[in-house]
Amino acid sequence: MLKKNYIYAPGPVTVPPQVLAATAKPVIHHRAADFDPLFRKVSEDLKVIFQTQHPVVTFASSGTGAMEAAIVSTASPGDHVISMESGKFGERWGLMAQAFGFDVDRVQFEWGTGPDPNLVADLLKKRPDTRAVYIELCETSTGTLSDVKAIAEVTRNTDTLLIVDAVSGLCADELRTDEWGVDLVGAGSQKGMMLPPGLGFVSVSPKAQEAVKKSKSAKFYFSLAKALKSLAENTTPFTPAVNLIFGLEVALDMLKAEGMENVWKRHARLAEASRRAMKAIGCTLFSQSPANTITAVNVPEGVDGSKIVKTLREMGMTIAGGQDHLKGKIFRFATLGYYNEFDVVTIVDAVEQCLAKLGHKFERGAGINAAREYFSTTAE
Amino acid sequence: MLKKNYIYAPGPVTVPPQVLAATAKPVIHHRAADFDPLFRKVSEDLKVIFQTQHPVVTFASSGTGAMEAAIVSTASPGDHVISMESGKFGERWGLMAQAFGFDVDRVQFEWGTGPDPNLVADLLKKRPDTRAVYIELCETSTGTLSDVKAIAEVTRNTDTLLIVDAVSGLCADELRTDEWGVDLVGAGSQKGMMLPPGLGFVSVSPKAQEAVKKSKSAKFYFSLAKALKSLAENTTPFTPAVNLIFGLEVALDMLKAEGMENVWKRHARLAEASRRAMKAIGCTLFSQSPANTITAVNVPEGVDGSKIVKTLREMGMTIAGGQDHLKGKIFRFATLGYYNEFDVVTIVDAVEQCLAKLGHKFERGAGINAAREYFSTTAE
Numbered sequence: 225m226l227k228k229n230y231i232y233a234p235g236p237v238t239v240p241p242q243v244l245a246a247t248a249k250p251v252i253h254h255r256a257a258d259f260d261p262l263f264r265k266v267s268e269d270l271k272v273i274f275q276t277q278h279p280v281v282t283f284a285s286s287g288t289g290a291m292e293a294a295i296v297s298t299a300s301p302g303d304h305v306i307s308m309e310s311g312k313f314g315e316r317w318g319l320m321a322q323a324f325g326f327d328v329d330r331v332q333f334e335w336g337t338g339p340d341p342n343l344v345a346d347l348l349k350k351r352p353d354t355r356a357v358y359i360e361l362c363e364t365s366t367g368t369l370s371d372v373k374a375i376a377e378v379t380r381n382t383d384t385l386l387i388v389d390a391v392s393g394l395c396a397d398e399l400r401t402d403e404w405g406v407d408l409v410g411a412g413s414q415k416g417m418m419l420p421p422g423l424g425f426v427s428v429s430p431k432a433q434e435a436v437k438k439s440k441s442a443k444f445y446f447s448l449a450k451a452l453k454s455l456a457e458n459t460t461p462f463t464p465a466v467n468l469i470f471g472l473e474v475a476l477d478m479l480k481a482e483g484m485e486n487v488w489k490r491h492a493r494l495a496e497a498s499r500r501a502m503k504a505i506g507c508t509l510f511s512q513s514p515a516n517t518i519t520a521v522n523v524p525e526g527v528d529g530s531k532i533v534k535t536l537r538e539m540g541m542t543i544a545g546g547q548d549h550l551k552g553k554i555f556r557f558a559t560l561g562y563y564n565e566f567d568v569v570t571i572v573d574a575v576e577q578c579l580a581k582l583g584h585k586f587e588r589g590a591g592i593n594a595a596r597e598y599f600s601t602t603a604e
Numbered sequence: 605m606l607k608k609n610y611i612y613a614p615g616p617v618t619v620p621p622q623v624l625a626a627t628a629k630p631v632i633h634h635r636a637a638d639f640d641p642l643f644r645k646v647s648e649d650l651k652v653i654f655q656t657q658h659p660v661v662t663f664a665s666s667g668t669g670a671m672e673a674a675i676v677s678t679a680s681p682g683d684h685v686i687s688m689e690s691g692k693f694g695e696r697w698g699l700m701a702q703a704f705g706f707d708v709d710r711v712q713f714e715w716g717t718g719p720d721p722n723l724v725a726d727l728l729k730k731r732p733d734t735r736a737v738y739i740e741l742c743e744t745s746t747g748t749l750s751d752v753k754a755i756a757e758v759t760r761n762t763d764t765l766l767i768v769d770a771v772s773g774l775c776a777d778e779l780r781t782d783e784w785g786v787d788l789v790g791a792g793s794q795k796g797m798m799l800p801p802g803l804g805f806v807s808v809s810p811k812a813q814e815a816v817k818k819s820k821s822a823k824f825y826f827s828l829a830k831a832l833k834s835l836a837e838n839t840t841p842f843t844p845a846v847n848l849i850f851g852l853e854v855a856l857d858m859l860k861a862e863g864m865e866n867v868w869k870r871h872a873r874l875a876e877a878s879r880r881a882m883k884a885i886g887c888t889l890f891s892q893s894p895a896n897t898i899t900a901v902n903v904p905e906g907v908d909g910s911k912i913v914k915t916l917r918e919m920g921m922t923i924a925g926g927q928d929h930l931k932g933k934i935f936r937f938a939t940l941g942y943y944n945e946f947d948v949v950t951i952v953d954a955v956e957q958c959l960a961k962l963g964h965k966f967e968r969g970a971g972i973n974a975a976r977e978y979f980s981t982t983a984e
Contacts, residue, residue, distance in 0.1 A: 229630065229638075236631045236846055247847065248628035250609065251616045251800050253922045258609075284802050285825065286664045288842040292825045301822075324822045414843060420631050422664050422802045422845030442681075442704045442822040445665065445672045462668040463794060465802030465845070466616055467627065542633045 231542045232557040232571045234364045234392045234518040236414040236421050239471070240478065240562045243418055247471040254464050264458050266469060269476040272484065273394065273417070274409055274427040276401040281451040282472075283424040284465040287391030287412025289446060290424030291317060294387050294408040295358070297448035298432060300440035301325030303355040306347055308339035311365035312547050313389060317358040324441050326355075335550070336366045336520075338513045341374035348384055355435070356385040356407075361393030365547045367520030367556055368511040369397055373404045380405030385432055391415065395479065396491040396517040396560050407432040413468060416491070416517075418475045418561040422468045428452060491516045493602060494559040494568050497595040501572040504594035505579065505586040510554045518544075518558040527582045529553055535578045541571065565599050611922045612951045614744045614772045614898040616794040616801050617941040619851070620858065623798055627851040634844050644838050646849060649856040652864065653774065653797070654789055654807040656781040661831040662852075663804040664845040667771030667792025669826060670804030672700060674767050674788040675738070677828035678812055680820035681705030683735040686727055688719035691745035692927050693769060697738040704821050706735075715930070716746045716900075718893045721754035728764055735815070736765040736787075741773030745927045747900030747936055748891040749777055753784045760785030765812055771795065775859065776871040776897040776940050787812040793848060796871070796897075798855045798941040802848045808832060871896045873982060874939040874948050877975040881952040884974035885959065885966040890934045898924075898938040907962045909933055915958045921951065945979050 270280035307318035318330040379386040385407040395416025413423035450461040495516035510520035523529035529552035546554040572591040650660035687698035698710040759766040765787040775796025793803035830841040875896035890900040903909035909932035913925045926934040952971040
């Protein structure tokens with residue numbers, strides 16, 4: 225078979241050709257006049273994607289860099305913060321906050337479950353001086369959705385900030401930043417935003433902007449104070465990744481044309497079809513609260529889980545395996561960004577072929593049928 | 605006239621079309637097998653450009669991010685460091701070191717002059733506990749070259765590290781990292797490396813690697829410890845800017861094919877022709893120790909310096925003005941990266957037209973003639 229490469233990993237994802245083409249335009253100087261309208265436009269359009277009226281700053285960095293900006297810019301050494309952790313990325317923010325000298329309550333709970341809003345409320349009652357709570361929109365390592373809205377209910381009328389890691393989840397799972405009262409949202413370009421990696425974004429609520437003014441932690445490149453000051457002058461403190469911003473303009477135009485409500489609905493639909501397909505071929509889902517960003521599937525009994533990623537790769541499909549203690553126990557695939565029904569059919573077909581090859585017994589085609597049936601009975 | 609855009613700023617610079625095209629290739633996943641040989645190749649090739657046998661790490665960041673990695677990863681709060689400052693970028697590293705709690709001796713000296721090796725030697729004699737000295741290969745704001753070799757002579761047999769900001773200077777001005785004994789070199793993609801902005805690089809000597817192990821400063825994304833550990837496994841701690849790395853491969857192939865000695869010679873030749881051209885039209889150079897990275901020219905008497913950048917922009921030419929107290933006093937242009945003799949002729953012609961328009965009196969064509977004469981009498 226003609227070998228083609230398909231990415232169903234939770235980022236980097238497939239980038240639309242028109243976005244790639246835009247990134248290859250001749251470089252312009254970021255202090256030159258022609259950069260001004262471009263940067264003004266993308267900074268405004270980002271607000272639509274982040275569902276906020278407040279500033280969204282852009283870094284030349286990965287999503288981790290964006291989260292570092294959010295975390296280090298809103299607290300000072302010794303400050304109490306709460307990191308809600310049930311997976312690799314939750315852990316990362318706890319470790320990061322420790323690295324910057326914060327007094328971190330790293331609340332570790334069962335992988336595959338989301339953070340309990342009541343627990344967050346209890347913790348905040350005990351420590352009303354908590355500077356910030358860190359949660360995931362989607363914990364990528366387990367494909368688990370947090371109830372961001374419910375946790376924002378807890379934090380929004382307190383002095384505590386809510387920092388949401390939406391690096392993988394933005395665009396795929398509903399996130400109403402201002403309406404729900406989320407303070408900082410961190411994201412990366414190479415996920416639902418359909419860009420190559422290299423841009424990080426942070427939205428900053430007025431409450432977060434006040435915290436930024438008071439933060440005494442060590443920072444320079446990832447200083448939100450510097451970034452916000454520059455953004456107010458329609459620029460960046462340091463050289464931006466100009467060509468990725470050319471691509472960003474095109475990707476944002478596509479997302480805006482579709483509309484965020486539709487973008488979320490599309491991802492929800494593709495993810496639901498993926499989940500039904502997996503169940504139809506005798507698999508179970510790992511997450512008790514599955515996100516639309518990525519589908520985490522338990523390796524069925526009798527199948528050597530360590531071979532799934534490799535077998536799919538031989539067909540040209542990039543998916544993700546489990547991390548840490550979930551290695552060989554789960555596999556994960558995403559239809560995140562520039563994906564439609566045919567992309568679900570394609571990955572489900574590949575997973576069926578892969579599992580059959582590895583000895584799993586199921587009715588061939590049942591996955592695709594379940595996905596198609598779901599698509600045919602639900603409006604797009 | 606058909607309007608075309610020409611960049612003669614000290615970065616971002618003109619990117620060769622074949623490099624731009626490479627950055628628009630379909631994204632691949634950075635943990636997938638096809639990324640491995642690419643990343644191994646560019647990490648090896650970077651050593652040629654940095655003139656080192658030791659690791660060169662790659663960040664998704666601007667050059668400032670690379671410098672932050674070098675600075676924060678090699679000292680701890682309270683440590684004594686020396687920042688040699690005679691321009692905007694030297695000042696930036698002093699401010700950065702202060703932001704991370706180092707005890708910084710910010711040695712400010714005359715703009716347009718390079719740091720005095722004897723002064724550095726005296727300072728180190730007084731404070732042998734100095735953890736690091738920061739200098740510029742080229743101070744971009746003034747177009748001034750440092751005598752890196754002489755300063756490395758001072759630091760190389762001490763416990764003090766030499767950190768060189770080569771963000772603008774790499775490829776344009778000679779830098780023999782290992783031979784001279786430079787410990788850390790920071791660079792960015794959008795200068796002599798002929799790429800769009802978005803990649804930062806740091807080379808790390810064995811002595812610097814020891815310091816990295818001991819550093820207790822606050823860091824996460826820009827931790828050289830994390831980056832070096834990942835590089836040893838041919839990867840990066842966080843998602844790399846994959847598409848810029850596609851371009852990096854092509855740009856490094858071009859630089860290697862030319863050879864670093866020739867790359868330096870070419871930049872030296874273009875810069876010398878630029879300097880002669882400026883003198884031939886009655887201008888003087890700002891720097892007492894001009895770098896080949898960028899040529900800083902004093903605004904001739906009778907000309908409104910604030911109009912030069914704008915007038916050139918109207919012709920399609922992006923150059924840089926002066927910064928801070930040099931605003932309106934100097935203008936700066938670079939032939940940095942993918943530039944040849946014709947590019948010098950083009951910018952000199954444009955500067956001649958611009959200055960004539962702004963009332964400067966000189967023999968028209970004298971600049972181009974001086975450049976051409978120099979080219980014709982020197983071997984390439």
